[in-house]
Amino acid sequence: EIVLTQSPGTLSLSPGERATLSCRASQSVSSSYLAWYQQKPGQAPRLLIYGASSRATGIPDRFSGSGSGTDFTLTISRLEPEDFAVYYCQQYGSSQLTFGGGTKVEIK
Amino acid sequence: QVQLVQSGAEVKKPGASVKVSCKASGYTFTGYYMHWVRQAPGQGLEWMGWINPNSGGTNYAQKFQGWVTMTRDTSISTAYMELSRLRSDDTAVYYCARSLSVVLHHDYWGQGTLVTVSS
Numbered sequence: 001e002i003v004l005t006q007s008p009g010t011l012s013l014s015p016g017e018r019a020t021l022s023c024r025a026s027q028s029v030s031s032s033y034l035a036w037y038q039q040k041p042g043q044a045p046r047l048l049i050y051g052a053s054s055r056a057t058g059i060p061d062r063f064s065g066s067g068s069g070t071d072f073t074l075t076i077s078r079l080e081p082e083d084f085a086v087y088y089c090q091q092y093g094s095s096q097l098t099f100g101g102g103t104k105v106e107i108k
Numbered sequence: 109q110v111q112l113v114q115s116g117a118e119v120k121k122p123g124a125s126v127k128v129s130c131k132a133s134g135y136t137f138t139g140y141y142m143h144w145v146r147q148a149p150g151q152g153l154e155w156m157g158w159i160n161p162n163s164g165g166t167n168y169a170q171k172f173q174g175w176v177t178m179t180r181d182t183s184i185s186t187a188y189m190e191l192s193r194l195r196s197d198d199t200a201v202y203y204c205a206r207s208l209s210v211v212l213h214h215d216y217w218g219q220g221t222l223v224t225v226s227s
Binding site (some may be wrong): 019031046050066088096099101102 | 143147152153154155167169170203205207208211212213215216217218219220
């Protein structure tokens with residue numbers, strides 16, 4: 001199975017700052033079948049990005065995804081108060097889907 | 109609008125089984141795969157497998173093969189996930205989530221069902 005490693009584990013930033021989250025795969029993710037989800041406490045995950053770089057419906061353009069192969073990045077250009085949450089990457093290109101361990105973006 | 113509504117919280121004893129339901133509305137149930145994902149308290153997301161509601165075909169994560177069963181009832185647009193031989197570390201929130209195909213993301217999720225395993 002493809003192992004996804006997210007870094008850092010926790011990111012401490014202030015509103016208005018830029019957040020850069022990394023997701024590294026143990027082997028190449030076919031056709032960039034990689035998604036990013038946001039999860040807030042007590043809520044189900046919400047789809048942000050799919051296909052490595054396509055924003056889901058209703059997602060603000062301050063969220064952007066990039067990367068291919070084994071290295072992927074989620075960037076939040078300017079953090080809003082509602083963006084402080086946990087973010088997960090997921091690959092769905094193999095028959096065994098996997099999630100990364102998550103990055104928590106917290107208020108500094 | 110698309111909705112996935114899951115059954116309520118469960119408390120089970122070790123060794124028992126649990127069956128969680130996920131009722132879909134607002135779209136053609138047989139047109140989307142249904143996945144199950146779980147999250148232990150304070151932990152990350154773990155994919156368990158999917159069912160194709162059209163054919164009934166399934167694909168389980170290797171970890172869960174032999175002790176998870178995913179089924180569906182197309183007449184009531186409902187998917188089910190049954191986990192047997194429960195242990196305390198199966199205590200988690202279980203989510204259903206749909207995808208248009210096996211190689212697509214999960215665009216809608218259920219609200220989650222807390223399963224607590226305790227003696």
